[in-house]
Amino acid sequence: MKKLLIVLLLLTAPLLMIYSHPHINIHAYTYYYFDNKGLIGLYVQWIYDPLFSSQIIYECDTDEDMVLSADEIEQVRSYYFTRLSSDGCFTRITLDRTDIPIPTPLNFSAAIDKEDEVVIFTFYLPLEEPYSRGKNRLTVAFADPTNYTAFICPQRAVAVEGATHKITDVYINRLGSIAFTY
Amino acid sequence: MKYAVFAIVCIILVSIIPVWAQVVPSPPLPPPPPKLESEQGPTTQNVTLHGNLAATFYELQMKGSTFIKKQMDILREGLDLKTLLIITFFSLGYGVFHALGPGHGKLIIMSFFMQEGTTKRDALSLSVIVSIIHSSGAILLALLFQTILDSVKGMQQIRVQYGFTLFSGILVMGIGIFYLIRLIREHNPVPKVQTPILPESSWKKNLIIGFSIGVVPCPLSLTIMMLSIVYGVFWVGLTSVLALTLAMVIVLYGISIATIKSRDYVEQRNTLKKSSPIPTAISTIISYIGTILLIVLGFYFAYTAGSAL
Numbered sequence: 001m002k003k004l005l006i007v008l009l010l011l012t013a014p015l016l017m018i019y020s021h022p023h024i025n026i027h028a029y030t031y032y033y034f035d036n037k038g039l040i041g042l043y044v045q046w047i048y049d050p051l052f053s054s055q056i057i058y059e060c061d062t063d064e065d066m067v068l069s070a071d072e073i074e075q076v077r078s079y080y081f082t083r084l085s086s087d088g089c090f091t092r093i094t095l096d097r098t099d100i101p102i103p104t105p106l107n108f109s110a111a112i113d114k115e116d117e118v119v120i121f122t123f124y125l126p127l128e129e130p131y132s133r134g135k136n137r138l139t140v141a142f143a144d145p146t147n148y149t150a151f152i153c154p155q156r157a158v159a160v161e162g163a164t165h166k167i168t169d170v171y172i173n174r175l176g177s178i179a180f181t182y
Numbered sequence: 183m184k185y186a187v188f189a190i191v192c193i194i195l196v197s198i199i200p201v202w203a204q205v206v207p208s209p210p211l212p213p214p215p216p217k218l219e220s221e222q223g224p225t226t227q228n229v230t231l232h233g234n235l236a237a238t239f240y241e242l243q244m245k246g247s248t249f250i251k252k253q254m255d256i257l258r259e260g261l262d263l264k265t266l267l268i269i270t271f272f273s274l275g276y277g278v279f280h281a282l283g284p285g286h287g288k289l290i291i292m293s294f295f296m297q298e299g300t301t302k303r304d305a306l307s308l309s310v311i312v313s314i315i316h317s318s319g320a321i322l323l324a325l326l327f328q329t330i331l332d333s334v335k336g337m338q339q340i341r342v343q344y345g346f347t348l349f350s351g352i353l354v355m356g357i358g359i360f361y362l363i364r365l366i367r368e369h370n371p372v373p374k375v376q377t378p379i380l381p382e383s384s385w386k387k388n389l390i391i392g393f394s395i396g397v398v399p400c401p402l403s404l405t406i407m408m409l410s411i412v413y414g415v416f417w418v419g420l421t422s423v424l425a426l427t428l429a430m431v432i433v434l435y436g437i438s439i440a441t442i443k444s445r446d447y448v449e450q451r452n453t454l455k456k457s458s459p460i461p462t463a464i465s466t467i468i469s470y471i472g473t474i475l476l477i478v479l480g481f482y483f484a485y486t487a488g489s490a491l
Contacts, residue, residue: 023401025244031215043215051247051405058412059335079336124212146490148340148401150240157229161212170229174237 022150025049028142029155030178034162038130039138044089044105046121053119056080057112066114076110081121090149094139095129103127131182141177151176239283246276250406250422258413266418273422277429280402288437290354290395290479295441296472297361305438307385311392313430317423319346319399324407324419346398347487353394355480362473402426 031043048056060075061068068076084090088102105123112119129138142151158170158180170180253269256262281288291308294300327339334342403423410419445468 022240022243023405025240033212041212043212045215049244049248051251051409054251054409054412055405056336058409079338083337146344146486148343148490150236152237152241156231159215161215168228171232172229173232173234175234176237 022144022147024052024149026142026149026151027154028151028176029153029159030140031159031161032138034160034182038132038136039095039127040162041124041126042140043122043124044091047113048119048121050116050118053112053117056110056119057117060110061112066112066117068110068112073108073110076119076121077108081108081110081123085123089123089125090142090144090151091125092139092141092143093125093127094137094141096132096135096137100127100129135181137179137181139177139179143176153178243280243283246272246279247402247405250276251409254406254409254413254415254418254422257415257418261415261418266421269418270421270425273425274429277426278433280426281430281433288434290476291434291438292441293358293472293475293479294391295438296445296475297365297469300442302439302442304388305435305442308388308392309431309434309438311385311388312396312434313427315393315396316398316400316430317403317427319397320401320403321407321420321423323399324404324411327408328411341491343399343401343404344487344490348484348491350394350397351480351482351484351487353397353480355477355484357391357394358473358476358478358480362470362477365469365473400426400430 026049027047029045029047031045032039033041033043056076056079057066059079060072062072062075063069085105085108089105091102093100093102103126105125108121108123110119110121129136142153144151153172153174153176155172155178158167158172158178160167166182168181170178172178249272250269253265253272256265257269291312294308295305323342327334400423403426406422406426407416407419410416410422448468
């Protein structure tokens with residue numbers, strides 16, 4: 001009976017791998033801005049994997065100079081970013097476990113890193129989250145619900161701009177999320 | 183008169199100032215940070231780094247696909263037999279690794295082979311059918327995206343693939359429902375049902391289920407094919423995709439055989455202990471689990487892809 005249960009377990013174990021596998025990989029970096037009142041926004045930087053980057057470069061770097069002009073950036077936005085931004089940029093932000101609505105991203109830009117031949121997206125998410133009494137636990141997570149795109153957080157610390165913050169602890173999950181208390 | 187005009191202008195200007203002051207100008211955006219690097223950032227924070235098996239797997243996958251891309255960059259400059267062999271054999275090994283990861287219809291195939299009556303010949307035919315349809319769909323789609331569908335760009339191309347996933351999910355769900363109805367009809371609680379649910383193995387018979395699973399074009403093969411067309415090295419891309427297809431056949435066949443053997447083990451116990459009703463029940467339950475899993479998975483894939491469309 002014990003063996004039987006093991007076999008059954010083995011047969012049903014793959015349920016854990018129910019999700020499809022990603023085909024786009026993004027290294028996501030975040031840069032947090034604070035002022036005297038609290039969190040005012042974050043800059044996000046996505047670095048696409050070289051294989052998918054080659055597709056973006058082929059479609060949008062029309063003059064093939066490996067530099068994205070203003071028109072080409074607009075093309076990148078139109079082909080690749082508009083849809084994502086309307087869906088919340090694969091981003092989920094929570095403050096003390098309460099979801100913060102994802103604002104419309106500003107200052108979108110795209111560039112090609114010639115050395116690594118990768119495409120980099122940057123955008124700013126303006127926020128207005130004042131400091132509250134007690135702990136402020138902020139979590140920023142990137143995830144594609146369809147799992148077509150995988151996010152990896154290579155950061156080893158939280159990058160912050162602003163004098164009034166005081167970060168007490170940081171938890172970085174390489175699978176796309178950063179949480180810290182300030 | 184001159185003084186009066188001057189006084190009026192001054193009064194107007196002075197009165198404008200408070201009005202102007204009340205209009206709060208939008209705060210300027212903070213300057214963009216310098217290019218962020220993985221090793222950058224203050225280290226005085228109390229940081230807990232959580233490594234993750236999935237993240238490591240994804241990074242390894244990314245390194246593999248990057249390696250293929252770099253080999254294609256070399257072959258773009260001119261055909262080189264050594265590099266062609268490297269890309270072929272690497273694609274084969276990488277394909278096995280890639281196919282062992284989540285996805286690729288492994289769970290659906292396992293659910294299918296949990297049913298009674300499926301054989302090792304079914305395992306071979308289904309593995310080949312799924313892999314060939316999965317890859318050939320990608321090749322065809324790459325050709326279409328570069329020709330008559332060249333207006334479909336960027337995220338629209340990914341939406342096309344979601345469309346295929348939705349279609350696949352509906353088909354798998356439909357097949358699951360069909361098998362479930364058949365199972366319920368053929369189920370006989372008195373002794374053990376000896377009649378197999380499916381007739382003897384045939385390629386034709388497995389074509390429908392194989393098509394349902396494999397109809398989603400392989401995104402990795404799609405990207406490789408598109409890149410190879412752009413680079414003007416179509417045959418290199420095709421060789422790489424063929425190696426990936428072979429790898430997928432190997433993985434799917436291995437998983438199918440493992441499932442059949444596990445199922446047979448349970449059935450063997452059933453035969454040995456006929457007096458006990460538990461193994462009989464377990465054998466039937468496994469068939470039901472497999473069938474219900476097909477429906478659940480089909481629904482899950484259809485729902486996820488439908489939401490993303």
